Amino acid sequence: MAALAGGAFAAFLSTSSGLAVAVTGVLNQDLVRPLLARVTGGDHSEVTGFRLSAVVAVLVPYGLSRFFPEVGLAAFVTLAFVVAASTFFPLLALGVWWPRLSVPGAAAGLVVGAVLATGAIGVTVLVGDRPGWSGALLAQPAAWTVPVALLTAVGVSLATPHRIPRGARRTLVRLHTPESIPTGMPGGPGRR
Structure with missing residues (x-):
């Protein structure tokens, strides 16, 4: 039973983290990176855009889950x-x-x-x-x-x-x- 629960939990984490990274990459590429380039004049780190995108990619679904409990x-x-x-x-x-x-x-x-x-x-x-x-x-x-x-x-x-x-x-x-x-x-x- 413990092995089954551990496998299910590992599958859940790998799927959710994979989706979060995929969504983060799309947000960074299409929205955040161009916005940061305009705001900072190109003086920003690629990691900064990815981190901001990760926050948005996780907080928006979380907010939706709070709005529709x-x-x-x-x-x-x-x-x-x-x-x-x-x-x-x-x-x-x-x-x-x-x-x-x-x-x-x-x-x-x-x-x-x-x-x-x-x-x-x-x-x-x-x-x-x-x-x-x-x-x-x-x-x-x-x-x-x-x-x-x-x-x-x-x-x-x-x-x-x-x-x-x-x-x-x-x-x-x-x-x-x-x-x-x-x-x-x-x-x-x-x-x-």
């Missing part, structure tokens, strides 16, 4: 995974496999997925568990928010074909082509 941790974890699935999956799947994804299509898919997922979880938290299909779909919204976000990205991309980035097909070919392609027949000049 009756909401369990599972609801926040569900929200994080549902929002990630509803936003990043359509963007990554289409961005890697579909050369007709346009910039407005990608943005529309992200926004629709985030709004629907957050709204569904918010309704579940505020109203509570509901019986029947509506309750199931609100409690586990990824079943419908992911397809809606995917279809939104496709629909908007088809409506805005002039906004597809230049070289999208070439980039996808490079992504899906093996690094070494034999150019000759066995034993020919292309083989080594």
Whole structure:
């Protein structure tokens, strides 16, 4: 029992610290570092920005947990995974496999997925568990928010074909082509 509890605790700590470091890195790169550069004129340490970002990355979720004390941790974890699935999956799947994804299509898919997922979880938290299909779909919204976000990205991309980035097909070919392609027949000049 002690080994099981220790393993669970170690898994919890490694996951939470990994998420905290990942969020800290994103905050530092995109928000804090440029802000510090403007405020200090470039006279700041990289460690300072990372430390400030770490404080924000830990205090914001803590503050949210104090603001919603009756909401369990599972609801926040569900929200994080549902929002990630509803936003990043359509963007990554289409961005890697579909050369007709346009910039407005990608943005529309992200926004629709985030709004629907957050709204569904918010309704579940505020109203509570509901019986029947509506309750199931609100409690586990990824079943419908992911397809809606995917279809939104496709629909908007088809409506805005002039906004597809230049070289999208070439980039996808490079992504899906093996690094070494034999150019000759066995034993020919292309083989080594």
